[in-house]
Amino acid sequence: MKFYDCLTAPSPRRVRMFLAEKGVTLETKMVDLANGEQLTDTFGEVNPRRTVPVLELDDGTKLLDSTAICMYLEDAFPDPNLMGRDPKERAVIAMWQRDIETNGTMAIMECFRNSSKGFRNRALTGPIDYEQIPALAERGRQRVRHFFAELNFRLSRSEYVTGDRFTIVDITAFVAVEFSRAIKEKVPDDAAHLKRWRDAVGARPSASV
Numbered sequence: 001m002k003f004y005d006c007l008t009a010p011s012p013r014r015v016r017m018f019l020a021e022k023g024v025t026l027e028t029k030m031v032d033l034a035n036g037e038q039l040t041d042t043f044g045e046v047n048p049r050r051t052v053p054v055l056e057l058d059d060g061t062k063l064l065d066s067t068a069i070c071m072y073l074e075d076a077f078p079d080p081n082l083m084g085r086d087p088k089e090r091a092v093i094a095m096w097q098r099d100i101e102t103n104g105t106m107a108i109m110e111c112f113r114n115s116s117k118g119f120r121n122r123a124l125t126g127p128i129d130y131e132q133i134p135a136l137a138e139r140g141r142q143r144v145r146h147f148f149a150e151l152n153f154r155l156s157r158s159e160y161v162t163g164d165r166f167t168i169v170d171i172t173a174f175v176a177v178e179f180s181r182a183i184k185e186k187v188p189d190d191a192a193h194l195k196r197w198r199d200a201v202g203a204r205p206s207a208s209v
């Protein structure tokens with residue numbers, strides 16, 4: 001297998017953390033997003049969507065989505081379990097994974113890509129250029145603040161996002177919270193439960209990858 005990565009992007013970091021929790025090392029190819037390597041014809045042969053991460057399997061199959069990659073890795077390397085031990089837990093984890101991606105990761109990205117000067121005319125990832133919409137940047141910022149409040153409330157009821165053990169959802173949420181620095185949004189001072197969880201996840205070895 002070959003993993004296409006970029007150290008500055010949040011989505012590949014989710015896979016790196018997942019791999020670190022599994023204790024798995026893969027052949028890795030770094031993609032220089034800052035200089036537009038993802039937009040070249042060469043990388044387009046790897047992923048027409050021009051995004052990372054990508055996991056290329058030994059038979060040539062290419063997985064182009066962080067969660068899809070982790071699903072494959074969960075089956076290939078089942079211990080420790082990070083995506084659910086039974087039908088109920090798998091469903092709960094999938095539900096919260098989708099929630100965090102929609103209301104956390106995508107909200108931050110909405111603000112970041114519609115406000116950063118470096119993404120002028122690149123408001124969406126992919127091969128097609130889209131102009132920035134300032135109103136979406138402001139809406140994204142508001143969504144991020146609601147995300148922090150909702151995540152703090154969720155963590156007031158359990159040690160981790162989905163319950164009493166660490167799962168892929170904690171990886172996705174942690175990377176989102178860390179990535180919020182890109183839009184200069186901090187975890188609120190009064191979000192004690194969110195801070196407690198962030199510090200605990202941040203102390204795990206996988207958080208340093």
